[in-house]
Amino acid sequence: MDMDITDLKKGERAVVLKVECEGDLFDRLVALGVFSGAKITLLKRSFFGHGYLIEAANSRIAMEKEVAKKVRIWRI
Amino acid sequence: MADLILLVGNPNAGKSALFNRLTRAHAHVGNYHGVTVDALSKETDLGGRRAEIVDLPGIYTAAGGSLEEKFACKYIEDRPQAALLFVAECGRIGQFVPLMAELTKKGRRCALVLTKKRRFERDGGGVDVPALSALLGLPVYLAEEKRLKEGLSALLSAPPCAVKNSDVYAIVRPVRGGLSRADKLLLNGFIGLPLFFALLLLAFLLTFAKGLLGDRMKEGIEWLFIDYLGGMSEGIPSKIVRSLVKDGILKSLGSVLCFLPQIALLHLFLILLEESGLLSRLAILTDGFFAKIGLSGRAVFSLLMGFGCTAAAVTTTRGLDDKDMQKRVILCLPYISCSAKLPVYLALSASFFKDPFAAVILLYILGVALSMLVALFFKKKTAPFLAELAPLQLPRPLFVLKSLLFQIKQFIIKVATVILAFFLLSWFLSSFNFSFGLCSAEESMLATVCGGLKWLFAPVGMGDWRIAYAALSGLIAKENVAGAIAMLYGTFPYSGASAFSFAVFILACSPCVSAIAATAREVGKGRALLYAAWQTVSALLLSYAVYFSLIGGAVYIALALAPLIGGLIIGKNREKVSRAGKMFAKRLRRRNVRAGVDGAPQASQEEGRARQRQKGGRKRHASFGR
Numbered sequence: 001m002d003m004d005i006t007d008l009k010k011g012e013r014a015v016v017l018k019v020e021c022e023g024d025l026f027d028r029l030v031a032l033g034v035f036s037g038a039k040i041t042l043l044k045r046s047f048f049g050h051g052y053l054i055e056a057a058n059s060r061i062a063m064e065k066e067v068a069k070k071v072r073i074w075r076i
Numbered sequence: 077m078a079d080l081i082l083l084v085g086n087p088n089a090g091k092s093a094l095f096n097r098l099t100r101a102h103a104h105v106g107n108y109h110g111v112t113v114d115a116l117s118k119e120t121d122l123g124g125r126r127a128e129i130v131d132l133p134g135i136y137t138a139a140g141g142s143l144e145e146k147f148a149c150k151y152i153e154d155r156p157q158a159a160l161l162f163v164a165e166c167g168r169i170g171q172f173v174p175l176m177a178e179l180t181k182k183g184r185r186c187a188l189v190l191t192k193k194r195r196f197e198r199d200g201g202g203v204d205v206p207a208l209s210a211l212l213g214l215p216v217y218l219a220e221e222k223r224l225k226e227g228l229s230a231l232l233s234a235p236p237c238a239v240k241n242s243d244v245y246a247i248v249r250p251v252r253g254g255l256s257r258a259d260k261l262l263l264n265g266f267i268g269l270p271l272f273f274a275l276l277l278l279a280f281l282l283t284f285a286k287g288l289l290g291d292r293m294k295e296g297i298e299w300l301f302i303d304y305l306g307g308m309s310e311g312i313p314s315k316i317v318r319s320l321v322k323d324g325i326l327k328s329l330g331s332v333l334c335f336l337p338q339i340a341l342l343h344l345f346l347i348l349l350e351e352s353g354l355l356s357r358l359a360i361l362t363d364g365f366f367a368k369i370g371l372s373g374r375a376v377f378s379l380l381m382g383f384g385c386t387a388a389a390v391t392t393t394r395g396l397d398d399k400d401m402q403k404r405v406i407l408c409l410p411y412i413s414c415s416a417k418l419p420v421y422l423a424l425s426a427s428f429f430k431d432p433f434a435a436v437i438l439l440y441i442l443g444v445a446l447s448m449l450v451a452l453f454f455k456k457k458t459a460p461f462l463a464e465l466a467p468l469q470l471p472r473p474l475f476v477l478k479s480l481l482f483q484i485k486q487f488i489i490k491v492a493t494v495i496l497a498f499f500l501l502s503w504f505l506s507s508f509n510f511s512f513g514l515c516s517a518e519e520s521m522l523a524t525v526c527g528g529l530k531w532l533f534a535p536v537g538m539g540d541w542r543i544a545y546a547a548l549s550g551l552i553a554k555e556n557v558a559g560a561i562a563m564l565y566g567t568f569p570y571s572g573a574s575a576f577s578f579a580v581f582i583l584a585c586s587p588c589v590s591a592i593a594a595t596a597r598e599v600g601k602g603r604a605l606l607y608a609a610w611q612t613v614s615a616l617l618l619s620y621a622v623y624f625s626l627i628g629g630a631v632y633i634a635l636a637l638a639p640l641i642g643g644l645i646i647g648k649n650r651e652k653v654s655r656a657g658k659m660f661a662k663r664l665r666r667r668n669v670r671a672g673v674d675g676a677p678q679a680s681q682e683e684g685r686a687r688q689r690q691k692g693g694r695k696r697h698a699s700f701g702r
Binding site: 029044046053058061 | 087136137167168170171201250251253254255263265360361364367460461462464465
């Protein structure tokens, strides 16, 4: 079952399996607390359905759909 | 040799603020990730002992991904005798422990400082400091504690130790998760968007609306220099000196300094929006919509302020992290008609529309459309949107004041001086003839120059030096165009089509010298002049196209637009080439740095990335068992 952040519903929790990108974007995601093994919660999806607001490592992070699709997760 | 204490911690954990406090320095503390990019060091006295405190760039892992991280890690490695002062936010302590353990595994003198405790506890967190200290095996302090400095001198005489990589959540109560009530409202599109729109409108009105704060202050300064002091200078006997003082110096000073209140106000609103965290929420709400034209919510603030004053709006693009987007915003700002163009539109529109108001609306819409087109046309691949939600807080008055004064100082030093020079030059050229005798505008040097330029406007039916003069005076300040027309003509004698075309020219041509100067400060002199030249040339061609289409004939439109489109394409390709060159240089530099730092050059970029990914995964397993 291949899921990423865009498959989560509001309020659902998940564990990050893999972050599928490289370089600068990877560094930024890791720095914000999105890395293999991290626990995240989807707080809300944006107005236009284009953005995702998640909670990771005690902070709230907003990302666009393109980025959300790169984070493989396992729903818990 | 003084003892070394290295400040080690995540970016934005508060290392620099701590550094400033410990050394009573004033290193710049920013509100965003990535401010410290070098090692700052300062000597200080700790309980009688000289110690050198070094503020390193923030790091997340000991492996080090970015250039700054590699630099910091190597710096730490190269100095095994230095003491480490770890700095971590209360809320991030869990993720930070593995890094501490890794850096101290061979034993080092170390201590931990916890920052942002107030916010942590406000969000529902709690930490038992002595218990944490016992669990991890090193002294732990809170950043606000008075005994921190004593703790530091104790650190210097302490024995080396290794931090135990343990699970802190047994003694650290984490913050309440989820969105706060305020955020649930603010981030809701139906509530948040109208609210932010109202805030922006309020900021705009306070700054630019007639009779309100910004406008009043502007009038005040104009009155001071032009009416009051200008009136006093009437008493000067020498005609030339009087003209110099009254029309030259005082008028210039007044016109330049009158920008100051509005620029200051705009920056004040921007800083307040940013510090309070509201700008971050606005950017998140609007990202989906503006991403399509390659702009962000933050950029929209600058664009909206362009309706008031282009120069002021340009200065507000300073904070945009994405430099490509900043350039695009600056490029398309002039098309958004500033308030100074309004009198020009009104003066001209009487000739082509029965209702001047409708004409003005049409011109404004045209301007916004052009602006969006330009933004879209020059759109390059922008970095994907990923941002942390800034904390919602009351702006710190001292910080706001300092930032504001800094911006004002920058404006006066860099922008105002340039504008002043141009004003004086313009006064000189329009008050003297070629024999350097004082004369009226019609006989001045400027008028003669415009005699040569008048052919530029012949295709729109106005091959008249006075039109060129009016257009040129718009370079100094857009209000001058209306003034020049009034002075040189009385009423506008040309046809509606000509008038409209001229209005389009004013709409699309280069902004006034103040805006060019502000642009130069942001993107460099060469670029600013290039933009101005491109805008003026394309504005001319556009005005031809408009004129020809108005008097009928699609062929003429195509002829006029062809060079315009050609110029756009050439411009775009040039940008691509120069960018490719810069990317190549960047990649070369990174490869060299990697080779230098690691000791052995990377076999290939693929291998390096794979290694990075592996390390990222492996490192995190340590904290998985929660």
